Each structure stands twice: as structure tokens, then as C-alpha cells.
Amino acid sequence: MAGNSQRKGAIRKSSKAPTAGSGGRVRRGLEGKGPTPKAHERPNHKAYKAAQAAKKQAPKPRRRSTSDVEWIAGRNPVVEALREGVPINAVYVAEGAERDGRLREAFAIAAEKGISLLEVGRGELDRLTHGAVHQGLAARIPAYEYAHPDDLLDRAAEMGEPPLIVVLDSVTDPRNLGAVVRSAAGFGAHGVVIPERRAASMTASAWKTSAGAAARIPVAQAGNLTRQLKAYQDAGCMVVGLAADGEVELPQLDLADGPLVLVVGSEGNGLSRLVAETCDQLVSIPMANQVESLNAGVAASVALYAIAQARA
Template identity: 55%
Template sequence: MAKRKGKGPTPKAEDRHWHGKRQKARAAKNAKRTGTPTMGPSGRPTATDSPRPSGRPAGARRAAGDSPELVTGRNPVVEALRAGVPGTALYVMSGTDERIRESIQMAADRRIPLLETGKNELDRLTDGAVHQGIALQVRPYRYAHPDDLLKGTAPLIVALDGITDPRNLGAIVRSAAAFGATGVVVPERRAAGVTAGAWKTSAGTLASVPVAQATNLTRQLKAYQQAGCFVAGLDARGSTPVADLEVASGPFVLVVGSEGKGLGRLVADTCDMLVTIPMPGKAESLNAGVAAGIALYEISRLRS
């Protein structure tokens, strides 16, 4: 029986032909997990290594976790920049269109990095959305803690239950800013978050009105009650007009539900009182953003 020949000593890791490939693969995996971009020859992040947002192909989409969001399309991008949406990078294929030139100028004025890119790369970054040769990367919003909204001796907090449209969130934040609210609290799940759409509708007021996320809205409302706040739910089932709510002059939480379903049962049961907006006209209900604006005006009048 023939003896087998030995293969000799095991080569060192750096001498193995596959070692470099494994190192590169590990580095790429770590960069993807931590969000650290790979540096190009110039020492700047390459467009291909930019964070890849995910989501539905639309004008503005929210990525999962802390990933940045992209606003795509000539009109959405220029409107977002006009509204003061905090961009971190502007990806452009060419500057021939008037709206693209305006976007480039506004980005330059606000020192937003301008990255020239090709169609294939922009298709990849936007997941195949209709981008029209331009996309604005928006930094992830940093939510406040719900307890941070308890400012001053008589805080005014707006809590949202079942609001899923970011435009409604932006409109409510705008009303909150106009009528002196200290902040807005939203549930972490099954609710609208701060997206580029919310920034646009808020007309920049998201920069001054904090938005907090609550793991459990019912539990957070109880925490506000324990902190001395009166919690009133805005609901068609309410028997007290919001204009007659004298208790709103103190620490107060206004809870606003969705237009279709109103307040959830547990949230409504937690409220100290349900209040309503009398409507002598023919409309059965109001848009959540409009209803919140009217209620906040009345509460502001009572508090003044």
C-alpha cells in the first residue's frame, strides 16, 4: 500500500491566496453594519459607498432604523430644500433643469455636500424610484424622550394616537409651534414618524418643536397624569366643547386620534375627559391636522 505524501507546513494567513478576499469581505460587512463609508483615493466617501436607503419607491421614503431617507424627484427635492428639510447630501446627475439648478444653489448656500453621480448609481441608491436625476439625502431624526416635554410649570403636550400620515404629523407640529405647545409625542409603532414629508408640512417648525416617541402611549399618558398633567382626548364622543375646558390653563395633554377611527379604546379610557369640537355644519369629521389646530387655538386662548 502506497504512502500518502504530506502537504507540508500550513502556510501563514497572509500567504494564503484567499486571505485578502476574506479581509475585504469582513471590512465591507463591518462598514455596512456600522454605517462607516469606505474612503476613496481622494479621502472622501465614494457615492457607491453611501448608505443605501430602503423602502417603497416614492417621493420620500423612510428607511428602517437609523438609515437616512431619500427625497427623490425634481419638485419634491426643491420643495424640501425650500422648506428647510435638513439634508446631508444632494445626489445629482446633471444640472440642466431649472429646478435642479435651484436645488444645487440652495444646497450650496446651506453647505450640503453635492455628489455628482450616474444613472445606474442613482437607480441603486433610490431602489429604482423615479428620481429624475436628483435625490436629497435627509439625516435620521433624533427623537426626544417623552419626559423631556414636561417643561415649565404648565407644559402643553400634544399626543397622537393612530396618526399614520406624516403630513398630518407635520401639520400638527406646525400648529403646536404656533400655539405654544412644548412638544408632540407619538407611538413608536404603527404611527407616522418624522420623515421628509413631515418636515415639509411643518414648514421648518420641526426644528423648534421636539417630537418624542413612546413605547406604549397609554402607559405614557398615565405617566403624564402622575406628573400632574390633565389628559383630555379630542373625540367625537366627547360631551364637553374644547372651548369650555378651563382646566387647560394648567399642565395639559391633548390627545388627538385619527380622522376615521378616532381614539383607541385604551387611550380613550385613560383620558381624564373626552372633549369635542362643535360642528354646526354638514361635515361629519375633520382632518386630524385641522382638528388639532382648532383645538390648540382654543386651548391657547384659555391659557392666555
């Protein structure tokens, strides 16, 4: 019957879903994508590439500091650190701590040097020193500020002297580091260089062993020791390494009075292979008994004394 939409085939049905309009499925596609990124924010734009290149060529910080402060815990260690001139931010004493001679001496030195003296609860002092045996007394040491290796050359130039730099190759004992710093200061070196990793750093123990010399001579850190030695060579320095099997004995070293970098190896293994290969010359310290050996601190002191005599 005409107009009967209920009969079979009266309405053609489509298998496709109805097309959505601008208010339907495609609305998201019509929405704006926000402001156009600036040129230096677009990875494919030349301005972006230029900005990234500038970041890579930016000068590195000339100085870096250790990340955390250090604590000296215990009455004797704190008093010894105060006597030796170790830089201390503040001295902490636990409430109710027994006032003996060491505590009174610590108070007196701190007052004389203008170091802050703070009284805290024993539990708080336990927390600050990470549970160390502090005996009611502790001292806070600031992060050490390392020089840049190039600063040591600048220091020599300012003093009008040929550079003399001591480089330590993986020396891990902070007392040896402190001893080397003390000898370097005493024999006219312009600084000490240590690796950033797997080596002793300027801790309280190194400060104390240096007997205050760490405040008079810069200590620098190098990310790659071999690369830094090559940089010193490019700057005109001869690099000499101490080695038991060195081809030249220390008294016959004829490079002592020129720009010189003295490399001292680790306590057990001596110079690493790459460092030894980079040295211009390997020098030995003559010994009466070949079985005997010197630790890093003593070996550096002997060599620096010989170099100082040659320069004089």
C-alpha cells in the same frame, strides 16, 4: 500436560473488557476544565444576579433615532424640501443630467446652506434611491432623532410654563403629523408624542408639511401610549382627548390653563378604547353640521388655538 496453555480451560477468560488506565478511556475525565468562571459569570452566584438586576434598572436612552436614512427623489420634491428647510445631508445629481431651472435652484440653495453636492453615475443613483424616478436629482435625509417623552416636561419647566403636550393616537398620515407639529410650534406646545409602531413617523413628507417647525419643537416616541399618558398624569398633567361624542365642548374646557396633555385620535377611528378610558376628560369641537368631521391635523389646530386663547 502441565504448562500446555493450548488445552481447553488452561487460561481463564473474562467476559469484561480490560480496564483502561490513565492513558486510556478515562483520560478526558482527568483533563482540566479550564479556569473557574468569574463570580458575575456564574448564573447561581449572587454577583451574577446583582449584575442582571442592574441591567434591568439601567436608564433607557433618552433619545432614539430612526434606523435608516431616507431619500427624496425627483427635481420638484428635492427643490421643495430645500426651500422648506428639511434637514438634508447631501444632494446627489446624476452625471449628464440636464441643467434646467430646478436643478440650478437646487444647486444654489445647497451652496447657500453648505449642503454637500455630489455627482454620481445614473446607475448608482438608481441603486441609492431603490429605483425611484429621480430625474437625475435626489437628496439624502439623516435619521430623525426623537426626544424622550419626559424631555417635554423638562422643556416646559425650563421655560417656566405649565406643560402643553400633544399626543397622537395612531395617526398614520405623515402630512397630518407634519401639520400637527407645525400647529404645536405655532400655539406654544412643548412637544409632540407619537407611538413607536403603527403610526406616522418623521419622514420627509412630515418634515415638509411642518414647514420647518420640526426643527423648533421636539417630537418624542412612546412604546406604550396608555402607559405614557398615565406617567404624564402622575406628573400632574390633565389628559384631555378629542372625541366627537365628548362630554365637554372645547369652548367650555376649564383645564386649558393648567398642565395639559391633548390627545388626538387617528384619521378614521378616532381615539382607541384604552386611550379614551385613560383620558381625564373627552372634549368635542362644536360643529354646525354633525355629519361633518375634521381630520387629525385640522382638529389639533383648532383645539390648540382654543387652548392658547384660554391661556392668554
